[in-house]
Amino acid sequence: MKKILLMTLFGVAFHAHADRLPMPADAPAAFISECSSCHIAYQPALLAADDWRKLMAGLNDHFGTDATVDRENAAKLKSFFERNAGSASRLGDAGNPPRITQTQRFVRKHREIPARFWRDPRVKSAANCEGCHPGAAKGSYSEHDISIRELRE
Ligand code: HEC
Ligand code: HEC
Structure with a gap:
């Protein structure tokens, strides 16, 4: 039980970390x-x-x-x-x-993203993060901030 709780907490912490990538303050x-x-x-x-x-x-x-x-x-x-x-x-x-x-x-x-979305005219290339993550330049990769409706959970 304790182990499960710890894993859940870890999962939440990891998630919060993974969807926010702010630009480091020391960027030249x-x-x-x-x-x-x-x-x-x-x-x-x-x-x-x-x-x-x-x-x-x-x-x-x-x-x-x-x-x-x-x-x-x-x-x-x-x-x-x-x-x-x-x-x-x-x-x-x-x-x-x-x-x-x-x-x-x-x-x-x-x-989990179906192949056709990578070729979608709104996306064109996987390197075009903003095609799906409109906040990418600001470091927002949250599942709540996805511009293609079909890909939102
Ligand atoms: C003249 C245009 C241009 C400039 C300026 C440029 N890039 Fe790129 N970069 C590209 C292109 C084109 C791609 C390939 C995009 C694609 O596959 O859709 C790319 C891809 C990348 C990728 C790989 C993206 C992936 O597919 O994962 C990285 C990392 C990258 N650039 C970093 C940089 C860095 C760091 C700089 C500044 C030093 C820079 N780029 C400046 C054109 C540019
Ligand atoms: C075809 C649309 C699409 C493109 C293009 C795309 N992503 Fe994503 N990305 C998603 C979706 C959908 C998710 C899943 C969101 C979720 O469920 O957490 C995701 C998840 C992520 C996550 C994990 C967020 C978390 O909560 O753990 C990161 C980080 C991420 N993307 C970065 C990028 C970067 C960087 C690029 C460009 C190099 C990129 N993505 C390009 C659709 C896309």
């Missing part, structure tokens, strides 16, 4: 200016430090685009990601080039 200005023009500035906790390193090393060929930043901003971004990255063991493998949408954690959290 370059994070928004350089990393939010083509997609949202993905919260650093969504990838592990090693994966951010790989991603930063390949900005000149970034998913078919050139997202290079100058040396000074690259250094600021690298240390920002290192300070705020997610835990590799919790996120799981992200592939190479690393993708948030390939981490086991992302896959697990989205397992």
